[in-house]
Amino acid sequence: MTPLPRSQFPVTRHHRFFNHAGVTPLPVVAAEAISRCTDAFVTGGSVALDPVEARQEEIRVIAAQLLGVPDHTVAFVKNTTEGLSFVANGLRWSPGDRVVLPACEFPSNAYPWLALRDLGVQVDFVEPVGPGQALPVEQFEQALRAAPTRLVATSWVQFGRGWRTDLAGLASLCHEHGALLCVDVIQGLGLLPADLAAWGVDFAAADAHKWMLGPLGVGLFYVAEEHIDLLRPMEPGWASVQHRDDYDRLELAFDPTARRFEGGSFNNITIEGMGASIELLLEAGVDAVWRHVDELDRRLTEGLTAIGVEVLSDRSGDGRSGIVAFAAPGGDPAESAAALQADGFVTAARSGAVRVSPHGYNTADEIDELVAAVERLARAAR
Ligand SMILES: Cc1ncc(COP(=O)(O)O)c(C=O)c1O
Incomplete structure (x- = not known):
């Protein structure tokens, strides 16, 4: 169960969406x-x-x-x-x-x-x-x-x-x-x-x-x-x-x-x-939403680190937020973000990195799938 109901987000039928720091998909209620x-x-x-x-x-x-x-x-x-x-x-x-x-x-x-x-x-x-x-x-x-x-x-x-x-x-x-x-x-x-x-x-x-x-x-x-x-x-x-x-x-x-x-x-x-x-x-509770996203971002950070991709965001303490930025495997963040999007994952290229920003309806499985997609990119870039 995610703190924000997935049924509120039809975007989940189209993309694995990780760009809430960009432009959010609208929930059904909105x-x-x-x-x-x-x-x-x-x-x-x-x-x-x-x-x-x-x-x-x-x-x-x-x-x-x-x-x-x-x-x-x-x-x-x-x-x-x-x-x-x-x-x-x-x-x-x-x-x-x-x-x-x-x-x-x-x-x-x-x-x-x-x-x-x-x-x-x-x-x-x-x-x-x-x-x-x-x-x-x-x-x-x-x-x-x-x-x-x-x-x-x-x-x-x-x-x-x-x-x-x-x-x-x-x-x-x-x-x-x-x-x-x-x-x-x-x-x-x-x-x-x-x-x-x-x-x-x-x-x-x-x-x-x-x-x-x-x-x-x-x-x-x-x-x-x-x-x-x-x-x-x-x-x-x-x-x-x-x-x-x-x-x-x-x-x-x-x-x-x-x-x-x-x-x-x-x-x-x-x-x-x-x-x-x-x-x-x-209604979901901002505390609960934040705890969920923080956990997804922790999982993402560990997953990326495990496959040798450098996480650039400083998530060591209270400076962490919903955003995880990582170094593009082939060196070009715009190219990586475009390749990920072609593979079904919406991220963004910002400030020399690929930026990922999940919300309270994303799941741990989606994060694992994203890590696997980044690994494919990294392998192709070698
Ligand atoms: C930190 C920050 N401030 C402001 C904006 C947008 O400003 P505005 O609401 O004026 O379009 C963005 C992104 O679009 C942003 O990342």
């Missing part, structure tokens, strides 16, 4: 929610809105549960980039302010900060350590000691090798040094138990289309309660104000909650899909 919501707009138009908006507020509550934060600190966004940009562009910067980020971030969490250079903001990189691109908190400490820092931006789980940053440790270090912590949580949220508010994270964002098992182009933005007023809403619109349904009252009185960042009309259909996926995860 597809059904999307189609129900679409039908409601087909048959009702504006008549559909009241129930859809009521459901949206329920989804905000379960999304907050997944993040481990109060529900009034969560806003719906169109993707991770938008949430991170709300922070990058919503803070008031002065020339000489400093931002620090790992040198191995996904572009979504690099470009919003690099774009601040034209305001005189200094952006410095923290170098990851070793082939696993580990980012222990001490790496950030060196950077924070070097110069006063306004903000540290990092991903929770690094997209290439899968190093998981200790967010509680990093948040307390940042706060000791007077810096804010903004986190791209897309490679962890849905798989790893999250307690962002207790950990002291100041801002976070994620799209739904990876471990959260939701559709593309919809996501979550978290702003710690004490910072709601700190950020200037970048896209104020009818949905940003306390009286969001009173269109005749033109008064810019921002909603006191994170809803002020929502601006205009919502992508209700994808929000419903994301909501169904989050419910599926919460």
Whole structure:
């Protein structure tokens, strides 16, 4: 028995799918929610809105549960980039302010900060350590000691090798040094138990289309309660104000909650899909899903090592996540990933490695089959 029911994942009839760090296959519940919501707009138009908006507020509550934060600190966004940009562009910067980020971030969490250079903001990189691109908190400490820092931006789980940053440790270090912590949580949220508010994270964002098992182009933005007023809403619109349904009252009185960042009309259909996926995860229990995936990844790591394939991810301690990256047998990760896909296994080529990212419905047998497929590749490459 897998913690997520395999019957929810028709993809299992087509592929052995190991790319949840890329784009997830949708579970049946999400597809059904999307189609129900679409039908409601087909048959009702504006008549559909009241129930859809009521459901949206329920989804905000379960999304907050997944993040481990109060529900009034969560806003719906169109993707991770938008949430991170709300922070990058919503803070008031002065020339000489400093931002620090790992040198191995996904572009979504690099470009919003690099774009601040034209305001005189200094952006410095923290170098990851070793082939696993580990980012222990001490790496950030060196950077924070070097110069006063306004903000540290990092991903929770690094997209290439899968190093998981200790967010509680990093948040307390940042706060000791007077810096804010903004986190791209897309490679962890849905798989790893999250307690962002207790950990002291100041801002976070994620799209739904990876471990959260939701559709593309919809996501979550978290702003710690004490910072709601700190950020200037970048896209104020009818949905940003306390009286969001009173269109005749033109008064810019921002909603006191994170809803002020929502601006205009919502992508209700994808929000419903994301909501169904989050419910599926919460019903299974994120702890149980993580334990299962961790065990699959342990099995994969041991299997690959036993056939002489080098595992590049650092899985030695709490830095491990859902991602296992390994050196391509023939030297070219894109070629290996393509050959695996032709053989029925979906992985990805990222950052000079083949990246594997199973979820809570994958099985130990599928992992063994993947190891056997990699062994065939390795033999062919010799
Ligand atoms: C770490 C990380 N951040 C962000 C994204 C995606 O950003 P967005 O949701 O803005 O498309 C990805 C992958 O697509 C990623 O791996």
